Amino acid sequence: MENNQIVNIFPYWLGNLVNLRVLILRSNMFYGEISDVEIITKGNDSFFPMLKVLDLYSNHFSGTLPKNIFMNLKVMMSASITNSQLLSRMGLDDNAYAASVIYKGQSFDLQIHSLDIFSYIDLSNNTFSGRIPEEIGKLKSLDVLNLSHNALIGPIPQQFGNLKQLQSLDLSFNQFSGHIPQELTSLTFLSGLDLSYNNLVGEIPKERQFSTFSNDSYLGNPGLCGSPLSMHCPTTPTNYVFDKGLPSKSSTDVNWISIPIGLGIGVGFVFVIWATILWENGRKWFNFIIDRFYIQHIH
Missing domain, CATH: 1.20.5 (Single alpha-helices involved in coiled-coils or other helix-helix interfaces)
Known part of the structure; x- marks a missing residue:
């Protein structure tokens, strides 16, 4: 239902379609908060259990991210891949599905050979606020996560280190603070990262995939330092001697x-x-x- 002029609150009744695997509401005029209470009441503890694609890009949704949606995405919590699914990922079957994915502000078509082994969440370009729910860290089969262009705050959850299949992470244009979690360096499939224009501080991790990301991934964070940025991290002053934790x-x-x-x-x-x-x-x-x-x- 993308690219229309639908003006409405979130259609909770869709959550009762237990076999629904793809929900794309992007580029409409949906508005208001997505209430956790409504999800529990109308979802009857089974809300989008088979959903693999959730795309709410470019609407007018507000309020905090609804953690009860993420808690009910049961199929995204499984990271196991069968032999047939592996063949699908390699492109050796004919069941292809085309998805349009937003990354770094640009849209590109992605050929998905099987929804059994690909999933993504795009909640970007809304006005969501508050912190990221830690429950997202349980979605072990998630491939793409885009929360950019919102008003999200707080630290990046360390639980993101559990998203072992994540290939693309876009958190740009928010108000995230604190350090980049060291746990993100364990995401060995991560090939796209955008943390630009936030309030992140400290040294950028250097291990594994992080050594491949460019300067553009960190722009607009004055508190960040280290490679690939030109800002060097400060060193400990040499005229201080630390004894038992106290400077002389x-x-x-x-x-x-x-x-x-x-x-x-x-x-x-x-x-x-x-x-x-x-x-x-x-x-x-x-x-x-x-x-x-x-x-x-x-x-």
């Missing part, structure tokens, strides 16, 4: 302390010499020392 005083502080100590020793030495000269016996002893030193160096 800097070398500048030590210099300021040593100045009055040196002056005190110098003044004390001059005072001793001056008192020795004034004292008669001391003056004789002082002259004897000087004469002896002079004679030894002359001879």
